[in-house]
Amino acid sequence: MIKKTSDFQTYLEDTSNLKGHAECLYLPESKEEVRFLIGECNRSKSPLTVSAGRTGTTAGCVPLSGALLSLQNLNKIINIDAGVKEARVEAGVLLEDLLKEAVKFNLTLRASPTEPLAYAGGAVSTAASGVRGFGYGSIRNYVRAIEIVLAGGDVLKIQRGKIFSLGRAFDFTCGGKRFKFNLPSYDMPPVKSQAGFFVKDNMDLIDLFIGSEGVLGIITECCLSLQTIAPYIIDGLVFFDCEEKALGFSGSVKSLKRDNLINPASLEFFDHNSLELLGPVYSFIPASAAAAIYFEQEAEDKSSSEQLMDTWAKLIENGGASLDTCIIADNPNARRSIFEFRHKVPQLINEFLRAYGQQKIASDIAVPPEHFAAMYESYKSTARETALRYVNFGHIGEGHLHFNFLPRSDQESVRAGEGIARLCRQAVAWGGTVCAEHGVGKVKKPYLKIMYGDKHIKEMAALKKYFDPNCILNLDNIFDKEFLL
Ligand SMILES: Cc1cc2nc3c(=O)[nH]c(=O)nc-3n(C[C@H](O)[C@H](O)[C@H](O)COP(=O)(O)OP(=O)(O)OC[C@H]3O[C@@H](n4cnc5c(N)ncnc54)[C@H](O)[C@@H]3O)c2cc1C
Structure with a gap:
């Protein structure tokens, strides 16, 4: 039975x-x-x-x-x-x-x-x-x-x-x-x-x-x-004073990925609204921060991990971020904290939606690299047109962000749904997908x-x-x- x-x-x-x-x-x-x-x-x-x-x-x-x-x-x-x-x-x-x-x-x-x-x-x-x-x-x-x-x-x-x-x-x-x-x-x-x-x-x-x-x-x-666990793993959380700098930094990392030294497993983005959502939980977010990038990179030995740290430090400074506000973690506990920071964004979004009794209304769009900048602009213009609260974060390395509306009523939810449909049509026109992973x-x-x-x-x-x-x-x-x- x-x-x-x-x-x-x-x-x-x-x-x-x-x-x-x-x-x-x-x-x-x-x-x-x-x-x-x-x-x-x-x-x-x-x-x-x-x-x-x-x-x-x-x-x-x-x-x-x-x-x-x-x-x-x-x-x-x-x-x-x-x-x-x-x-x-x-x-x-x-x-x-x-x-x-x-x-x-x-x-x-x-x-x-x-x-x-x-x-x-x-x-x-x-x-x-x-x-x-x-x-x-x-x-x-x-x-x-x-x-x-x-x-x-x-x-x-x-x-x-x-x-x-x-x-x-x-x-x-x-x-x-x-x-x-x-x-x-x-x-x-x-x-x-x-x-x-x-x-x-x-x-x-x-x-x-x-x-x-x-x-x-x-x-x-x-x-x-x-897979064998890499002997050295470096995680970094880099804060920028504007979103453009964060987008530029991720672009530089992606173009360098081919050279094999800078070759992160993770490259994740948090927009200004993500940081605002996280603010009450994480006091270490600098007041001036308007965007952040999280990365994780593995290294085979100590000397290459030290060389990597130096290379990332130069990239961060060239990207217009301050090393003083960066969080770099190379031990399991510190790395777990950064990972939890990343994971907290979708968790807080889900809590918000549950509190207002609303369903998740989010994009899962990915577009080819040549259209990513324009797609990012579309997220912003859609947010402006719908005049709704939103959070945009996720897998920037793969041209794949999770643009989440935060509706507080059924009426707002309808407007949010229309906004996501508009973004999906745009992504498809650019040769992208409407469901990249979920x-x-x-x-x-x-x-x-x-x-x-x-x-x-x-x-x-x-x-x-x-x-x-x-x-x-x-x-x-x-x-x-x-x-x-
Ligand atoms: C905070 C948070 C962060 C997340 N981050 C990511 C992320 O970074 N990347 C990502 O891809 N996803 C992410 N997700 C989504 C989710 O974790 C994944 O989609 C996950 O793979 C779903 O697994 P589940 O066991 O919970 O499946 P469920 O949600 O229970 O089911 C998912 C689907 O699989 C079907 N299914 C389940 N088991 C079987 C089976 N044995 N045979 C046939 N069909 C089956 C179900 O019917 C359903 O259609 C995230 C979710 C949360 C809450």
Whole structure:
């Protein structure tokens, strides 16, 4: 008998603040139970939504019908193999727990999302990236294998590098069954993107399921490659007296990244409003600060770390910031404090929205580097036109900021939504993406339409129907039900 509960209010939302509803919550304790449950739901054509750490920002795990399935009891770290540097984990393992265990082997998962309370399965299903996305990309690059249960009960065990499409056509046999289907025909933008399914010519099958937000199947296990922890890590927090200087500094760092000495894993931006939000919590923010940049860089040995410190110091001074107000950290405790400073921004935004009972209305746009300056201007002009409070921060290294409105009423929320749609149209016109890392879920569907249009969304829906003919898994994610008719 699969464990089931009717006490699950906290499972009906994530950090988007969209509230859902469900008939009950299933808490299976084994892969066999997951498979059995999916089979039952498929037979009765009952919707099933998968819930993981619920740290998502797009309501992907928020059910709007049927039952909920949490993988929290599939939380075993099956094995860490230090020799080949990989971890085999059940989908319900907290990334925080995986990182704690990996440290014992001097290993880490560099592409871990910023939020440690995400589950391995949640991170893989959203192809999450994090503050180290500039240096290491998304978790997609570190997934070596997955086990996925399809709606019909088939279990696919997919290893990277084994099954490829021919152009956009897949034809393979797995678990004794033949699979033959075509991929959607759109080209993905040349930027970090998590907008709909990952597709390209001659692609690896595993990449189709990574980032598919649970609409194609449920991941029960994954094998992730781990990396040796760098012997020296330097984190810096640099304050500037105007945003232009911070933008110029990040531009210089990005242009130097190619020379290999300045080669940060993280390059993050905080606008004036972010610092104002953080002000009551962090008294060390200088009164004159109007923007800040956070960076993290690894070094192989002490002498190169000292050389790096000197080089960063010169860059900072040339960028117009004062070394006196900079915070440079080279020990774990000090580095953790800077990281927490970075993490505090989305946390405070979420607290603000909860206090006003509003949903998250934010952009997740990335544009090619040549359009970043103009995109930044668009954020500012949109903010002026809507006359709403906002915060703009995030992954400037990847041309990817999170422009968050802070609406205090439903009326303001409508205006904010219109502002974000306008920004999305602009980003698409410049060859960018509307969802660089948080996925589409339920709240970003209108923006995905702007990016790909009905034709390509229908192609994605057709692929879902191939794997999930009764349309039971993670309904309402990525595309509306009308596309599944
Ligand atoms: C403060 C904060 C900072 C964040 N920073 C970042 C960041 O820097 N980068 C980033 O990418 N994200 C970030 N996020 C977003 C979030 O942490 C990631 O999207 C994360 O990967 C979601 O994992 P989760 O376990 O919480 O998944 P959930 O939110 O529970 O679910 C996410 C989606 O995955 C599906 N899903 C979950 N598990 C499975 C499974 N086993 N099989 C199939 N589908 C599944 C769910 O149905 C849902 O659609 C941040 C969030 C917060 C709150």
